[in-house]
Amino acid sequence: xxxxxxxxxxxxxxxxxxxxxxxxxxxxxxxxxxxxxxxxxxxxxxxxxxxxxxxxxxxxxxxxxxxxxxxxxxxxxxxxxxxxxxxxxxxxxxxxxxxxxxxxxxxxxxxxxxxxxxxxxxxxxxxxxxxxxxxxxxxxxxxxxxxxxxxxxxxxxxxxxxxxxxxxxxxxxxxxxxxxxxxxxxxxxxxxxxxxxxxxxxxxxxxxxxxxxxxxxxxxxxxxxxxxxxx
Amino acid sequence: xxxxxxxxxxxxxxxxxxxxxxxxxxxxxxxxxxxxxxxxxxxxxxxxxxxxxxxxxxxxxxxxxxxxxxxxxxxxxxxxxxxxxxxxxxxxxxxxxxxxxxxxxxxxxxxxxxxxxxxxxxxxxxxxxxxxxxxxxxxxxxxxxxxxxxxxxxxxxxxxxxxxxxxxxxxxxxxxxxxxxxxxxxxxxxxxxxxxxxxxxxxxxxxxxxxxxxxxxxxxxxxxxxxxxxx
DNA sequence: CGTAATATTGAGGGGGATCAACAGACGTGG
DNA sequence: CCACGTCTGTTGATCCCCCTCAATATTACG
Numbered sequence: 001x002x003x004x005x006x007x008x009x010x011x012x013x014x015x016x017x018x019x020x021x022x023x024x025x026x027x028x029x030x031x032x033x034x035x036x037x038x039x040x041x042x043x044x045x046x047x048x049x050x051x052x053x054x055x056x057x058x059x060x061x062x063x064x065x066x067x068x069x070x071x072x073x074x075x076x077x078x079x080x081x082x083x084x085x086x087x088x089x090x091x092x093x094x095x096x097x098x099x100x101x102x103x104x105x106x107x108x109x110x111x112x113x114x115x116x117x118x119x120x121x122x123x124x125x126x127x128x129x130x131x132x133x134x135x136x137x138x139x140x141x142x143x144x145x146x147x148x149x150x151x152x153x154x155x156x157x158x159x160x161x162x163x164x165x166x167x168x169x170x171x172x173x174x175x176x177x178x179x180x181x182x183x184x185x186x187x188x189x190x191x192x193x194x195x196x197x198x199x200x201x202x203x204x205x206x207x208x209x210x211x212x213x214x215x216x217x218x219x220x221x222x223x224x225x226x227x228x229x230x231x
Numbered sequence: 232x233x234x235x236x237x238x239x240x241x242x243x244x245x246x247x248x249x250x251x252x253x254x255x256x257x258x259x260x261x262x263x264x265x266x267x268x269x270x271x272x273x274x275x276x277x278x279x280x281x282x283x284x285x286x287x288x289x290x291x292x293x294x295x296x297x298x299x300x301x302x303x304x305x306x307x308x309x310x311x312x313x314x315x316x317x318x319x320x321x322x323x324x325x326x327x328x329x330x331x332x333x334x335x336x337x338x339x340x341x342x343x344x345x346x347x348x349x350x351x352x353x354x355x356x357x358x359x360x361x362x363x364x365x366x367x368x369x370x371x372x373x374x375x376x377x378x379x380x381x382x383x384x385x386x387x388x389x390x391x392x393x394x395x396x397x398x399x400x401x402x403x404x405x406x407x408x409x410x411x412x413x414x415x416x417x418x419x420x421x422x423x424x425x426x427x428x429x430x431x432x433x434x435x436x437x438x439x440x441x442x443x444x445x446x447x448x449x450x451x452x453x454x455x456x457x458x459x460x461x462x
Numbered sequence: 463c464g465t466a467a468t469a470t471t472g473a474g475g476g477g478g479a480t481c482a483a484c485a486g487a488c489g490t491g492g
Numbered sequence: 493c494c495a496c497g498t499c500t501g502t503t504g505a506t507c508c509c510c511c512t513c514a515a516t517a518t519t520a521c522g
Contacts, residue, residue, distance in 0.1 A: 091366035135322035149423030192380030
């Protein structure tokens with residue numbers, strides 16, 4: 001039952017807002033969080049331009065965030081996995097600046113911004129975790145710059161796969177065998193490469209025995225080699 | 232005299248931590264801030280790996296932040312102008328994750344992290360501004376992804392110049408005529424392009440009458456045209 | 463003033479985009 | 493459950509943008 005899910009027993013707590021809160025703190029945070037029915041593949045959770053009402057924490061499933069530029073072209077800026085918090089880029093002007101869409105059925109925790117603001121005033125630990133999460137997001141996106149600039153298509157894709165594998169591991173899932181919930185086009189868009197290039201490189205990596213790809217399913221056969229290719 | 236500079240009379244206050252604080256709040260913030268002698272071109276303000284003691288606000292001058300990857304290659308991730316706060320990427324693990332070096336003589340305000348933490352507890356406005364600044368940094372770096380992916384060298388450079396011009400304008404300076412404090416190599420590194428490409432495109436933009444470049448000095452002759460080229 | 467760092471310009475080559483054709487997977491409705 | 497159409501993925505051929513290498517010019521700085 002959905003109603004039985006609480007921060008106190010959520011397996012993603014260590015990655016999410018509750019990190020390092022005591023039992024009392026977690027309970028207080030839990031009271032302001034709303035949990036609804038799951039959203040489905042292709043459902044849009046957030047539209048760019050909407051005023052910021054809540055942040056969202058991913059409980060299960062995955063989503064993508066993207067902007068649409070002046071030419072109407074989609075640019076994916078993030079893939080969200082369980083434990084991720086969505087909406088930090090909206091705090092600057094209280095307005096969401098990107099779209100967020102489900103890549104598969106996903107369960108979310110809704111965190112009303114006004115309540116979070118209040119709670120952060122009273123709970124130093126929560127405040128620190130907000131800072132940590134936002135700081136981490138700043139770091140990650142800056143890192144990504146380094147990955148995209150001056151790196152070949154193969155390096156970019158290898159880096160994408162290892163980063164994704166690491167994130168799965170953090171979440172208690174296998175980093176050797178996982179499913180890509182996004183399309184090749186999504187990956188290409190994110191990495192600044194064409195669909196064809198993504199497809200070709202996946203085939204090449206498979207031919208070299210580094211990974212095994214069956215449609216959406218990826219098996220990392222030689223993790224250390226993949227890691228090298230990412231450099 | 233340096234000692235006469237305070238948040239209350241700093242022209243960058245609206246871009247910086249004091250934004251929207253009342254007189255009392257600004258005064259309290261001001262008491263925790265330390266101001267030292269200027270640092271000089273090529274001086275390194277922060278090393279990656281150092282534990283986070285303070286954030287730095289730029290009062291004058293400009294700096295660059297960069298990481299050094301596994302291959303020893305520098306990757307510039309940011310250029311800092313007056314009003315910018317340096318160090319937000321260090322909050323996640325209390326450790327600086329990038330190097331920061333002065334591009335010219337620069338004056339800085341040093342904000343001890345422990346005092347800032349205390350003050351943020353007591354001042355909701357300061358807390359909100361911390362969130363706003365970090366959120367803005369998240370947004371900007373995500374935007375930059377969109378700029379670098381799927382865009383030609385000319386589009387990237389035009390975008391770089393317009394963004395820089397806009398930032399100068401925010402700071403009360405001319406957005407039509409300004410000095411590049413970074414080298415062509417720095418710009419290329421930041422945008423994922425070679426020095427030669429930067430040089431060639433600057434020449435081309437000059438030949439088309441969009442800008443006039445005399446070494447470090449840039450005159451934007453046709454701002455709207457430059458803006459179009461950035462799309 | 464001399465040396466090193468920075469910038470400019472040219473020539474050639476390669477990585478990845480684009481265009482095109484086809485194959486496979488998915489989902490929807492009969 | 494199968495037939496169909498659409499969406500997604502693969503592979504090949506061609507082209508062009510930008511990197512690389514090289515030479516020279518200009519600027520910055522002790």
